[in-house]
Structure formats: C-alpha cells, structure tokens
Amino acid sequence: MADLEELYREIILDHYRSPRNRGELTGEAALRAEGFNPLCGDEILVTLHVDDGTVTDIKISGQGCSISQSSASLMSAAVKGKPVAEVRKTIETFKTLMTVHEAQLEDAGDAPEPEPVDLRTLGELAALQGVVKFPMRIKCATLGWNTLAQALDDASL
Amino acid sequence: MTDTSPLDVTAVRRDFPLLSRESHGRRISYLDTAASSLPPHAVVEAMDHYYETTHANVHRGVYETAEEATRLFESARTTIGRFLGAPDPAREIVFTRNTTESINLLARTWGEQHLGEDDAVVLTLMEHHANIVPWQMLAERTGVELRFLGLDDQLRLDLSNLDELLDGAKLLSVTAMSNVLGTVNAIGPLAAAAHAAGALIHVDGAQAALHLPHDVAALDIDFLSLSGHKMLGPTGIGVLWGRAELLADLPPFLGGGGMILDVRTDRFIPADAPQRFEAGTPPIAEAVGLAEAVRYISGLGVETIHAHESMLTTYALDRLEAAFGDGITIYGPPAGPDRGGVISFELGDVHAHDIAQILDSVGVCVRPGHHCAKPLMRHLGVQAAARASFGPYSGHDDVDALVAGLQQATTVFL
Numbered sequence: 001m002a003d004l005e006e007l008y009r010e011i012i013l014d015h016y017r018s019p020r021n022r023g024e025l026t027g028e029a030a031l032r033a034e035g036f037n038p039l040c041g042d043e044i045l046v047t048l049h050v051d052d053g054t055v056t057d058i059k060i061s062g063q064g065c066s067i068s069q070s071s072a073s074l075m076s077a078a079v080k081g082k083p084v085a086e087v088r089k090t091i092e093t094f095k096t097l098m099t100v101h102e103a104q105l106e107d108a109g110d111a112p113e114p115e116p117v118d119l120r121t122l123g124e125l126a127a128l129q130g131v132v133k134f135p136m137r138i139k140c141a142t143l144g145w146n147t148l149a150q151a152l153d154d155a156s157l
Numbered sequence: 158m159t160d161t162s163p164l165d166v167t168a169v170r171r172d173f174p175l176l177s178r179e180s181h182g183r184r185i186s187y188l189d190t191a192a193s194s195l196p197p198h199a200v201v202e203a204m205d206h207y208y209e210t211t212h213a214n215v216h217r218g219v220y221e222t223a224e225e226a227t228r229l230f231e232s233a234r235t236t237i238g239r240f241l242g243a244p245d246p247a248r249e250i251v252f253t254r255n256t257t258e259s260i261n262l263l264a265r266t267w268g269e270q271h272l273g274e275d276d277a278v279v280l281t282l283m284e285h286h287a288n289i290v291p292w293q294m295l296a297e298r299t300g301v302e303l304r305f306l307g308l309d310d311q312l313r314l315d316l317s318n319l320d321e322l323l324d325g326a327k328l329l330s331v332t333a334m335s336n337v338l339g340t341v342n343a344i345g346p347l348a349a350a351a352h353a354a355g356a357l358i359h360v361d362g363a364q365a366a367l368h369l370p371h372d373v374a375a376l377d378i379d380f381l382s383l384s385g386h387k388m389l390g391p392t393g394i395g396v397l398w399g400r401a402e403l404l405a406d407l408p409p410f411l412g413g414g415g416m417i418l419d420v421r422t423d424r425f426i427p428a429d430a431p432q433r434f435e436a437g438t439p440p441i442a443e444a445v446g447l448a449e450a451v452r453y454i455s456g457l458g459v460e461t462i463h464a465h466e467s468m469l470t471t472y473a474l475d476r477l478e479a480a481f482g483d484g485i486t487i488y489g490p491p492a493g494p495d496r497g498g499v500i501s502f503e504l505g506d507v508h509a510h511d512i513a514q515i516l517d518s519v520g521v522c523v524r525p526g527h528h529c530a531k532p533l534m535r536h537l538g539v540q541a542a543a544r545a546s547f548g549p550y551s552g553h554d555d556v557d558a559l560v561a562g563l564q565q566a567t568t569v570f571l
C-alpha cells in the first residue's frame with residue numbers, strides 16, 4: 001500500500017486530471033511524433049515548435065493510463081521554453097531515473113551501480129520516481145519522453 | 158450471498174496449490190483465468206512423475222521407457238480426443254504449441270490449399286487476434302477475401318446477414334466464447350449455416366474448452382483449436398482437431414523429423430495425419446499433463462463448472478451494478494446461459510491499467526488492455542478495459558475482493 005501511495009502521488013493525479021499543454025500543434029513548422037505502448041494500448045502524440053534552438057511550444061494528445069498521461073504532462077511543463085540541449089539532458093536524466101532502479105530491481109550483482117540521479121535537478125518530475133517499483137509501469141512513464149526524443153531525432157535536433 | 162453453487166469451491170481450491178499463496182500479504186484472488194488457467198496439483202504431479210520415471214523421446218526407441226513414453230503420449234491423444242467427442246482421436250488430434258499455432262497451421266495448410274482470390278473466409282468482430290492475423294497473412298499471400306460478421310447491441314453475433322456473408326465463402330472461423338465479452342456463441346446453428354452454404358467451420362475453442370460442454374461430432378464442426386494452458390493444463394501444448402478425411406488431404410506444415418515416411422536427397426514423403434503436422438520432438442510431458450487436466454475437468458464435470466461460473470457471473474454483475482451503477486460500463490450480454498465468466502469493464506475515469514495496479518495491491522489479479530481483440534475494442538470505442546474472469550476455483554469471496562478493490566480505486570482517483 002505504501003508503494004501504491006508513492007506511485008499515485010498527488011502531483012501525478014493532478015496532472016492526470018488536468019493535463020497541461022493538452023492538444024496538438026498543426027502547421028508545417030510543428031515537429032511531431034507518435035508513440036505507442038502495445039502492452040496496454042497507450043497512444044501519445046507529441047507536437048512542438050522549436051525556434052532558435054528553443055522549445056517554444058509543446059502539446060500532447062492521446063490516451064492512456066494515469067502514469068503515461070501525467071508523465072507526458074509533467075514533461076511538457078518541464079521542457080517548454082527550454083533550449084533543446086537542456087531538453088535533451090532532461091530526457092536523459094529522466095530515463096536514467098527509470099533505468100537506475102530497473103538495474104537495482106534486477107539485483108545486478110557485481111555490476112557497477114549507475115550514477116544515482118540527483119532528484120533535486122528534476123523538480124516536479126521527481127514525483128514519478130515511485131513508478132520504478134512497478135517495472136510494468138516504467139514503459140508508461142517513459143512513453144511521452146521517448147516520443148519527444150523521437151520528434152527531436154526526426155528533425156535532427 | 159446468492160444461490161448455492163453446484164461446486165464445493167473450498168474443496169476445489171485445495172487442488173490448486175498456487176491459491177494458497179499470498180499476494181501483497183492478502184489471500185490471492187486469481188481473476189485472470191481467461192488469460193491462463195491455474196493447473197491443479199494432479200497435472201503438475203503427472204508431468205513430474207512422467208519426467209522422473211518414464212521420459213524418453215517418442216516414436217523411436219525400442220527400450221522399455223521409450224515404449225512407455227510413446228504409449229503415454231498416444232494415450233493422451235486418445236483421452237483428449239474422447240473429451241472432445243472426436244470419433245477417431247488417433248487420426249484427428251494434432252498436438253501444437255497453442256491455439257495460435259493451431260490456427261496458423263490451418264491457415265497455412267488448408268488455407269493455402271483451398272483459398273484463392275475468388276474465395277472468402279468469414280470471421281467475426283469478436284475474434285481474438287489469433288483468429289484474425291493468420292487469415293490476414295493468408296490474404297496477403299493468396300488474395301482471399303476476409304469478411305466480418307458484426308455484433309448486435311447486446312454484443313452477441315448479429316446473424317441477420319450471416320447467409321449473405323457466407324455466400325461464396327469457403328470457411329467460417331468463429332470463437333465459441335469471446336475472451337472480452339464473455340458472449341457464448343451457438344456453434345451448432347453456425348455450423349449448419351456454414352455447411353448449408355457449402356463452407357467449412359473452424360471453431361476457436363480456446364476460451365470455451367474449460368467452461369462449456371462441447372462435442373465436435375454433435376456440433377457437426379470441421380476443425381477446433383485449443384490451448385492446454387486455458388483448460389487447467391500446462392503451457393506449451395495446444396490441439397488442432399480436424400475431421401479425419403479433411404486432415405488426410407492436407408499438405409504438411411513444418412518440415413523435419415517425425416513428420417515423414419521417407420526422405421531422399423531430392424524429395425520426401427510425408428507421414429499420415431496427425432504425425433504429418435507434428436514435426437520435431439513433440440510436447441510429451443505437456444501432453445501427459447493435458448490428459449490429466451482433461452480427466453480433472455471431467456471429474457468436476459464441464460456442465461457443473463459452467464453452472465458454477467454462470468452463478469458467479471450473475472452475482473458479480475449484480476454486485477458491480479449495485480456498487481457503481483452508472484459509474485461502471487460492462488461490455489457483454491446480460492447474465493444468462495449465453496454469458497460466460499468473463500467481465501470486461503471501464504470504471505469512470507480510472508484507466509484500466511490503474512485499476513489493475515490498485516487491485517494488485519489487494520491481491521486481486523485482473524488484466525488491463527485490449528485483450529488481443531483490437532477490432533472488437535475499436536468497435537466498442539474502448540482503448541483499454543479491465544477484465545476479470547472466472548474458473549472452477551473462483552468464488553463469491555473473489556468477487557467481493559474485486560468490488561472492494563474497485564471501491565478503493567475510485568477513492569484514489571476521486
């Protein structure tokens with residue numbers, strides 16, 4: 001039960017109930033990528049504007065569970081207005097947060113412990129750390145992030 | 158409590174060791190039988206006993222244990238065939254890995270042999286992907302047309318245009334019971350309609366095998382597919398039953414040892430059915446386990462299991478309605494003889510994945526998602542549903558745990 005409360009933190013429920021930056025940017029200038037989680041059928045569409053190396057706007061649409069939806073919402077709030085280089089770094093940090101624990105869960109034996117993530121650098125995103133105790137949900141949490149990375153990759157940014 | 162069950166669930170549960178474990182400190186409520194049923198101890202013991210006293214490869218050795226292994230394997234074929242009402246088990250029961258492989262086998266052999274551009278196969282909107290994708294793959298290769306029978310507003314098959322769809326079709330392939338809706342399809346009349354139109358009928362029996370009486374001869378069907386793990390047996394074994402004269406004419410499926418009469422450098426002669434379709438070392442211990450599962454099911458009585466699950470389904474539908482009213486959407490026909498023990502639902506704004514997670518924390522095992530039936534989910538306009546499903550070991554207390562867990566989910570997401 002304690003784990004469950006860590007999973008469903010108030011911030012997560014809040015972003016699930018009232019997702020930020022919901023919608024879709026249209027027009028030629030918008031970068032876009034679609035992501036799917038075939039396991040549970042979650043779908044996400046990330047659209048964004050990048051001007052002068054900065055993410056000036058981002059919108060999220062799609063359907064999914066509280067974890068995938070809130071994670072994408074938190075992500076949109078975290079990256080909006082940030083330079084692409086910083087966004088890339090945040091994506092990496094977030095994914096490390098998810099994989100560090102994955103390695104721990106698997107009891108990696110003698111393998112060197114990956115560098116722990118400094119949660120202070122993550123701000124509100126740290127609320128998602130409870131997810132890592134639920135390995136099946138990690139894919140939900142990272143769906144939006146992988147999709148954003150895909151959109152940047154596609155535009156060679 | 159409602160009606161008393163014809164099954165003594167407490168006694169039945171003693172046969173299923175897994176049910177005595179806890180999950181997150183609670184009694185486990187296993188409500189995922191539609192995905193895979195639990196094996197009774199007798200099945201595990203039969204397989205252990207086989208491995209520890211008898212194991213050898215079949216059909217080759219002449220030493221004592223090899224002969225015993227062959228005898229056990231072939232008698233498993235007979236036991237399973239009798240359970241299905243097959244007139245000639247030794248020639249009609251093909252062992253596969255699972256229902257999925259059985260249907261692929263059928264599509265690749267019978268389908269490739271009989272179906273071309275001018276032909277059609279009739280499926281239904283409630284099929285599992287296992288009874289859709291192999292036919293789509295066949296259609297890509299041969300150009301055969303696929304037609305889909307729709308559903309009525311109570312989520313039963315809409316038979317109003319059946320004859321039209323069957324016109325010019327060579328096969329009707331339909332599930333005996335939906336793994337999402339719990340709808341039980343009346344196979345006898347479907348078989349009669351198919352035959353009247355000059356088509357054959359294949360029945361996906363994966364969901365029905367444990368819960369519904371079936372007799373391939375009485376139903377007058379042509380092919381039937383099953384999975385061992387959905388009928389109290391082990392994983393790794395499935396069955397394709399086909400009428401002897403139909404199997405006899407089919408080309409081989411996979412090539413290798415065990416499926417031939419003779420091999421030269423430039424050709425091979427395939428063995429007769431069913432060996433023709435069983436290339437390589439078959440699932441021997443699994444066949445022994447499945448035969449034991451079939452004996453166990455017969456011991457309880459399929460009709461008794463069905464009556465028990467019907468009663469439990471009625472109880473669950475009533476309790477869910479009473480507890481959540483308009484807040485819950487249940488997909489499937491109302492309780493009744495054609496409603497099996499599978500309940501898929503959406504609960505307000507709580508996503509199925511979150512429902513399953515919260516239920517897990519109180520020891521209740523249900524499944525979220527599309528249940529490998531995406532065309533059906535699209536038809537329902539549902540992205541993901543949670544599904545609870547019953548077996549002979551399920552009881553009122555499991556339904557009560559489900560309802561209590563769902564009440565908790567609604568408070569988390571209030």
Ligand SMILES: Cc1ncc(COP(=O)(O)O)c(C=O)c1O
Pocket residue numbers: 191192255256257258285287288332334335336361363364384529
């Ligand atoms: C109706 C139906 N058909 C086919 C299958 C596929 O069974 P298997 O995965 O054992 O091949 C399932 C399993 O969920 C099913 O419910």
